[in-house]
Amino acid sequence: MMGEPSILLVEDEAIIALDLRRKLQSAGYRVIGTAATGEDAAALAERGHPDVVLMDNHLAGPIDGIKAALRIRAHSDVPIIFMTGYLQDDAFRERVRPVRPVACLDKPIVLEELLKAIAAACRL
Template sequence: MTATILIVEDELIAAESIARSLRKQGYTVIARINSGEKALEQVAKNCPDLILMDIHLRGELDGVETAKRIREQHQTPIVYITAYSDTSTIERTKETNPSGYLVKPFKSQDVIDIVEKALQSIALGNREQ
């Protein structure tokens, strides 16, 4: 079974680039969402295997706050997408226990590498339970 992935990214070009890379590798992209509010709705409806979440989103909720709300009800792993790898941004994300970071600008192979790493750690965690 192929993993289902939700992309939460408000930059259309970046979201499409990520989706294209994932589809080429056989992953199922269930949606490309551009806001935290829409992401919450999509997770409740589809429960993806993995979420790629931009930290800085338009709207009321940024990526970290959206991840916190998702974590309240789901254990879906989250990989953050960010152009900001400064210490304060990374510290903010830690309480959501991210499965990794995809730092912009990124290459197609970077997307595949971080997704595969996150999915492998999920599989290992499931085996240990």
């Protein structure tokens, strides 16, 4: 891995995305882009080749986080970390399995946990 690890941040809430981006940057990561929709996320992942994708499941538009992740997974093995309020939901866990996420974090996101998960993903 060359230089700072690059992260694609997928989050439909702009303020949260902004807060997260600043925190990640403060922690030394390079955020190659933020996407609010699944389509944008897939396009950015294909174009930017991030080292890690940070994916919120709830997105704007018709495509949710899992579908967006599956599109990314179709041509990339990039580690994907999910952020969701539905971690205990069986339907969610079932649906997310084909994506093979490296981690699923419960919302609200605790920065320490997030950084630990990203660090682990970067070591893969």
